[in-house]
Amino acid sequence: MIYICFNINPPMHISDGIIDTNICIAANVAAIGLVWVAGRKTPPGDVPKMGMTAAALFVASLIHFPLAGTSVHLGLFGVAGIILGKRAFPAVFAALLFQSLVFQHGGLVTLGVNSINMGAGALFAWLVWRIRRVNERVRAFLAGMLGVAVPVLLMVAEFRLSGYGSRILYLLGVYLLVAILEGFITLAAAGLFRRVRPEMLD
Amino acid sequence: MLKSTLLVFAAFIASGLTAAAHSINFEVERHAPAVSVHSYFTRTSPLAGASVVIYAPGEDQPYQTGRTDRRGFFVFVPSVAGDWVFEIDDERGHRDRLEISIDENFVRGVTGREELPEEEAEDHYAEPAEKETVSAARIPFFYRVVFGLALIFGITGVFYGIRAKQSASKTE
Incomplete structure (x- = not known):
């Protein structure tokens, strides 16, 4: 079952056909609404x-x-959050849309669910x-960790609500390590931006 | 100036979309005497009930026709060595063609079972299945990354143009 759900490795992207279609449609509508809310009145410079x-x-x-006997990938959602603020949502949505179209990474039906999670x-x-x-360093580290931890917690909750067994919980352990790694990456990125382009962080 | 910038970015998007079509993936499993082809968009969205036509090497007339099962599988038994053609069409706008090479050994396993010594035949049939995954898009990974980035930058450019125009009109 784990294999079917995650297409060999456990990424954070949920594929089509896993979550109830009605929930996916509602999530797509909600995600498009959030893209509009977060993206409207964006200054051209942003x-x-x-x-x-x-x-x-x-x-x-x-x-x-x-990592930990499996294969994982980075998300960089923490970095996106500290650079873009609420406007990170349209960026996440666009990235997931094209991952789905070009690499079938995730799915178009689950685009809304994945966008909301991430x-x-x-x-x-x-x-x-x-x-x-x-x-600032503590904030950057925590931002990086939460950027991974929140999507994984939401995803696990969605799987559990969809009736999947407790084996899904093993993802929490794997992605705790990724969250720590992302924390350090976000810390390094924030440090770099502070030195090179401090205005990006304020 | 703004119009030409938008056109450039629209061209970026168009170039990316060309490659970003919903592509079919294949998993070919060979286990003499049969070849099984699993066709899917993603692991959880197979091409179920899609029309399949099999052509023997060098033949114009179909060797076999049929439909994939609900999990996207289709099985056929090649009779000669060579490049077999597997054509699939889900009749909803997705179609693709795959060449499957069959060698003499595989065919011997199919047609020459009686001619083989019993032990050899058993050995041959006991071989584990060979699995091969083929992306029907057959676009190298690097190019797909570039196409994806072209789409993102294209849309960014168009969005930038729209926002710049809106800001300029407000200023006026």
């Missing part, structure tokens, strides 16, 4: 930043590496990043 972030997200999930990771990262009284 658009290239959104495009670059979407491109980075698109490529990041294609780079797989072995977009929520970016939005939580942004919320953590906004807590200014906490040290």
Whole structure:
């Protein structure tokens, strides 16, 4: 069952045919609404930043590496959240749309569910990043961790609600390690931006 | 200027979309005497009930016709060595063609079973199935990454153009 659900390896993308179609349709409508809400009134100067972030997200999930006996990939949703804020959602949506079209990574029917899962990771990262009284390095690390942890928690909850067994919970263990790794990557990225382009973080 | 910029980015999108069509993937499993072809978009969305035509090497007339089962599988038994052609059409706009090479050994397993010594025949039939996965799009990974990025940058450019135009009209 795990094999069928995750197409060999356990990525964060849910394929078509796993979640109830009515839920998927509702999620697609909700995701398009969120794209509109988050993307409207975007200053023209932010658009290239959104495009670059979407491109980075698109490529990041294609780079797989072995971990804990399986193969995982990065998400960079924490980085997207701290750079774009709420506008990370349209970037995540665009990256997932083209991953689905070009690589059949995820599915078009589940695009909304996947976008909400991963977009929520970016939005939580942004919320953590906004807590200014906490040290910036701690915020960056937590943002990176939440960028992975939130999507995985949502995905596991969706699988459990769809009637899948408790074996799905093993993903939590695998992705806890990825979340820690993403925390360090986000920390490094935030440090780089602070030195090179500090305005991107403010 | 804005119009020409939008046109350039629209061209980016068009070039990406050409490659981003919903492509069919195949998994070919050979286990003498049969070849099984699993056709799917993703592991959980098979081409179920799709029309299949099999052509023997060098033949114009179909060797076998039929439909995939509900899980997207189709099985046929090649009779000669050579490049067999597997054509699939789901009659909803997705069709593709796959060449499957069959060698003499495989055919010996199919047609020459009685001629083979019993032990050899048993050995031959005991061989584990060979599995081969083929992406029907057959576009190399690198090009698909480039196409995906072209689409993203194309849409970014168009979105930028629209937002710039809206901002300019508000300023006026």
